[in-house]
Amino acid sequence: MSFGKSFRLFANDAKKIVKLLTIALLSAGIITTSLLAYQQFTKPVTPSLISKNEATELAIKTGNWNEQTLWDKRIEVTLLDVKENGFNFKVDEKTMQDILPFGGKFQENEKHQYIWEIRIIAPNNNDWV
Numbered sequence: 658m659s660f661g662k663s664f665r666l667f668a669n670d671a672k673k674i675v676k677l678l679t680i681a682l683l684s685a686g687i688i689t690t691s692l693l694a695y696q697q698f699t700k701p702v703t704p705s706l707i708s709k710n711e712a713t714e715l716a717i718k719t720g721n722w723n724e725q726t727l728w729d730k731r732i733e734v735t736l737l738d739v740k741e742n743g744f745n746f747k748v749d750e751k752t753m754q755d756i757l758p759f760g761g762k763f764q765e766n767e768k769h770q771y772i773w774e775i776r777i778i779a780p781n782n783n784d785w786v
Contacts, residue, residue, distance in 0.1 A: 709736070712773035720777070730778060736773055738771055741768065744758070
């Protein structure tokens with residue numbers, strides 16, 4: 658068999674391979690472009706939260722605290738992300754991303770929620786009031 662005959666024998670297969678590769682690359686490009694467009698034009702859902710200051714003021718008011726009872730106390734405020742299973746994570750307040758497990762477990766919730774945990778700590782005492 659001569660070179661010319663063998664080349665013609667595989668010519669149809671080469672055309673099929675080129676067509677398949679072209680279709681595969683175009684499909685990959687379309688999918689990638691669609692995913693990038695989706696990412697750029699959709700905005701993440703931001704939770705509706707009260708501010709850290711509002712939460713602190715509410716806790717102080719609810720606990721009947723005042724300047725006289727708080728003068729020697731330290732207030733620590735932590736934003737927690739409580740999952741449906743009750744486990745909670747400390748949240749970076751700027752990025753709203755979970756940064757580390759916080760420990761403990763809340764009662765299981767029907768839905769995912771954010772909670773401000775406010776601790777009022779007495780001097781020389783690590784217990785919260």
